Amino acid sequence: MKRIVTGILAHVDAGKTTLSEALLYKTGQLRKPGRVDHGDAFLDTNTMERARGITIFTEPAIIHTNDTTITLLDTPGHVDFSAETERTIRALDYAVFVISATDGIQGHTETLWRLLTRYNVPTILFVNKMDAPGANATTILNQLQHRFHDACIDFTNPALADTMESIAMQSEQAMDEYLDTGTVNTATIRNMIERRELFPCFFGSALKMEGIDEFIHGFATYTQEPQYADEFGARIYKISHDAQGNRLTWLKVTGGELHAKTMLNGGSGELAWNEKADQIRVYSGAKYSTVGSVPAGTVCAVTGLTRTFPGEGLGFEQSAENPILQPVLTYTLLPGGNDTHKCLLALRELEDEDPLLHVVWHARLQEIHLQLMGAVQLEIIQQMMHDRFGLDVEFGPGAILYKETITEPVEGVGHYEPLRHYAEAHVLLEPLPAGSGMQYATDCSEDILDRNWQRLILSHFQEREHLGVLTGSPITDIRLTLLTGRAHLKHTEGGDFRQATYRAIRQGLMEARAGVPDETGAFDVAQRFAGDGDDHDIETADIDSIGSADADSIDNIGETPQCRIQGMGNCRLLEPWYRFRLEVPQDMLGRAMSDIQRMSGEFDPPQNDADGEYAVLNGTAPVSEMRDYAMDVNAYTHGRGHLGCTFAGYRPCHDAETIIKQANYNPESDLDHTTDSVLCAHGAGYPVKWYKVPEFMHLDYAWDGMSSPDQRS
Structure with a gap:
């Protein structure tokens, strides 16, 4: 018996769970197939799934055929739960991709195809709902070949000569076999499918049990068990x-x-x-x-x-890279009469289950914030809080989840030395390509700082969500590298390096916002501040153009925690963007193009659909501008238009100055993420402002100007 792990993927309402039920029934695992709309589907085991008629959690089922044991994983189809689907894809030997014959390729369908391509999963397609009026196999096959891959081949009857010729054209080996024998043998077809050189397509209706037997036979025939290592x-x-x-x-x-x-x-x-x-x-x-x-x-x-x-x-398996899909919205929990700590513990358990649910406790605000994919996911969390934990909670209005990064490397310094404590850490912050997330490294000799302290600092890099200094949003696309540090044989404790590390990261971000230290490594405060010692807001993006001030003024401002820089310097505010596909009637194309430009979006030259009745716009736009646009499209096209959006990553914010001003965030007043250091004199600790830290730090700057730990080594 060969063992195959396969997952069923589809856009919501394509009939994915219905196909799962049909497969279980046809192979004798069920006496009667369930239905999503009846709330009795075998793989929708959760009460919320049955009540809503959608799949939320990936569930397995075991299917036995004559010579194959199939572990079938039914994945969520709704875009809000696509993170669950992305994680499941890495566990698959093969994917069954369900396409609706009536809806064709939709926005989330393309996202799923990109995920299958990224994780190199062999894919077999089932075009469902062929019993619906207007369903045409030739039309949908042409669409699959045009939008996905020209190796999408109709396998309804692979023995036909024209099908075999299409298969042969996908590889040289297959063509040689075809020219020699007039056919391509089954073993070669299996290998082509496994290498993603060929994508078999089957057609039918899962609800009417049409085409199911042919699909099961084709799946068992053209799949092969992977070769597994002896090592665990x-x-x-x-x-x-x-x-x-x-x-x-x-x-x-x-x-x-x-x-x-x-x-x-x-x-x-x-x-x-x-x-x-x-x-x-x-x-x-x-x-x-x-x-x-x-x-x-x-x-x-x-x-x-x-x-x-x-x-x-x-x-021997390596952990996965950063997922493609990321949360783009943030909501505030309104606990009502419930204990906030109890709500936080419940949400932490849900966060443990879903990596794309980020739960953040804001101690300063005494609030719980949730970062997630969309409104439907929020409704499910609200229901789970009630069903599992007995907590009836609500949430405030959703907002865009912004992030921050830097554009130039900078060395941050954190010093923590209250009485009988001591730690100093120097951290290099380096920008990474978009979508890289956070990376962590050490480039410090063990002769300078013991290994156990270095390991501790690396864990402090990763144990919390570090905030930027523009709006207090999480930082991303930055590598944090420990350059050097110092401990005391008697007075250093583990928590001291936590404080020094946190402060070093924030101090580096503040220097990045103000500008880069000069060639001597000193932070030239005189070039960045001017005033008479009172509270100051320097509203300019060009910090270096302010000019000098006298030393007394600088010293006075150094004691004023409200003094801050309003420009971005080498910091950047990022926002999530959508990749969209917009279909509108030809006579409404002008309105659509105008809307996209108004939303600060970009689009490729318009295309026409096969019939020439509709115009198609493909492009990108900020989530903040486009999140409610689907309703506008439905209104001005009278239901004839269609907008499909997929997450396209984070990019520089299109209206950063406005967002920063609205946030009104003062990093120097955020005591939970302080920018300053603590030193000791005359038996007492005293605070040192972030821009004065270079004057008081005990270690010299360690960064030599090279751009990566690999180069420095």
Whole structure:
């Protein structure tokens, strides 16, 4: 028996869960197929899924055919839960991609295709709803070949000569076979599919059970089990909790064998962990069996692991890169009469399950903020808070989740030396390409700072969300590198380096905002401040053009915490952007193009659809401008237009000055993310303003101007 792990992916309402039910019924796993609209689908095990008629969580089912055991993972189709789908994709051997014959390729459909391409997952397509009026196999196949890949081939009858010729044209080996024998053998077709050189397409209606037998036969014929290593490896794709509150780590074994009671380990440095896999469960729907071991190619849930996370690799497997999809909205929790701490603990458990739900506690505001994908996800969280934790909460209006980065490298210095404490850390902040997220490194000799202190500082890099100094938004696309540091044999404690590290990062961001230190490494305050010692707001983006001031004025301003720089300097405010595809009737194209330009968007030259009735605009625009535009399109086209949006990453904010002014954020007043250092004199600690730190620090600047740790080494 060959073992295949496959996932079913689709845009919402394409019939993905209906196809899953049809496959389970046709292979004898169900006596009667369930229906999403009836609330009795086998794989929609959660009460919210049954009530809403949508898939929210990825659930497995086991299917047996004559010679194949298929682990089928039914993934969410709604864009708000696409992060769950992205994590599941990494665990798949093959993907079944469901396309609606009536709707064709939609915005989220293209996002899913890009994810399958990124993770190199062999893909077989099923065009559903062929029983609907107007459904045409030739039309949809042409669309798939034009928008996805010209190797999308109709496999309804692969024995036909014209189909075999189309298959042969996809590789030289296949063409040689075809010219020699008039056909391409099955083994070659399997290899082409596995290498993503060929994408078989099947047509039918899952609801009417049409084309299902042909699809099952084709899937079993043209798939092959991956070759697994003898060494143990596994990929974690999901975290959940069962009805008893047990934490479940869902994983696919990719090498060797996993035994119950085995000690597993992961993480690194201070974040390293070593825990026992207490129980191994193999699920099919809501039911499971407990087993003593599972071989490679098996999907299972493991209890006893408390520090795992989706995307983590075990054994020889490497942890996943940053996901393509990221939250773009932020909401404030309104706890009502509930205890705020209890709400925070509940949300932390939900955050553990969903990496794209970010829960942030703002101590200064005494508020809980949630960062997530969209309004539907927020409704689900609200329902889960009620059902699982008995907490009835509400949320404030949603806002755009901005982020901040830098454009030039800068060395930040943090010094923490109250009485009987001591730590100094120098951190290099370097800009990374867009979409890189945060990276962490050390370039400090162990002769200067012991390894245990360096490991501690690296863990402090990662343990919190560091905020920028423009609006107080999270920083991203920055590498933090420890350059040097100093500890005291007697007085340094672990918490001292936490304080020094945090302050070094913030001090570096403040220097980036004000400008870059001169060639001697000194921060020339006189070139950046002017005034008479009172509170000052210097409203200019060109800090260096302010000019000099007398020394007394500078010293006085140094004691004024409200003095701040209003320009961006080498800091940048980022905002999320959408990639969109807008279809409107030809006579409304001018209105659409004008709207996109008004929203500060960009678009390619307009295209016409196959019939010439509609115009198509492809482009990008800020989420802040386009998030409600779908309703406008529906209104001015009288329901004939269609807008599809997918996340296109973070880019420089198109109206940064306005957003910064509205935020009115003073980084020097944010005591939870202080920009200043603490030194000691005459037996007492005293604060030193961020721009005066270079005058008082004990270590010299360590950055030599090279652009990366690799170059410096």
